Amino acid sequence: MMFRRLLPLALLATFALSSCEKDQEAEPTAALLEVRWMLASIDAFPVGASSYSGTAQSYIEFSPLGKSTVGLGPCNNFSGRFSLSSGQQLQLSTPIPTQTPCPVQTLETQYLDNLALTARYEISGDELRLYDATAAAPRLVFRRAAR
Template identity: 75%
Template sequence: MTLRRFLPLALLTSFALGSCEKDGGAAPAASLLEARWMLTYVDEVPVQTSSYSGTARSYIEFSALGNSTVGLGPCNNFSGRFSLGGGQQLQLSMPIPTQTSCPVQALETRYLNNLAATTRYEISGDALRLYDGSTVAPRLVFRRAGQ
């Protein structure tokens, strides 16, 4: 089969997926998307590596395609969804993790719960801070990968 036969199908699929989950609100912030955000703090507790290995780091990525998130917690991979509102409003669904237990399970539980409690974000330089509605300090702090 030739590429010409697949082009209409690819365009139709792209259009259909691009129209999903539109909230009619603000366009996704380009600085939030298309980046891997490495977890550095959970409730002001530093996080250096994941329990996967001495070199793996916990992270989150935001994708405009389906407003989805993927990431790695201290113990498990996870996925979820997000929505952006006006200003810096951000809501994340409760992440769905794989089911591996590990010695730092309590830290992962706090990480995932804090993601689900997020109501707004702030990006300053290479840092992403996620806040809930009840505290002044960020619940989660990330650093853009490669920085």
């Protein structure tokens, strides 16, 4: 008899605790999405501008709609897809760029290759760091664009 009275309470407590876990996981994800992240460095090499135009700067954006990415490399626009797993695990598809050649094509190739190698991310303040599965240092560092 006592078991029947406690069962609804136990189920309610379990539901409440599980929804707290989801909220804690969603917070880092929400910080990643729908923000323009401006490229600051590739393998610790500072990147200040894109050769796309004198005023453009390379960036990436993560959209929850279709789990898609769009961005601008040092030479070309690109798009792709992403998936998030437990914790801060992040995988990006190989980005598909437009095909405009430019003088810093090697830098763009390194940028796009590093995006495809991404295994996890960290956000600290206004900085996004992308890591591959092997390196202790971030392969790519971005800064949140000013609004």
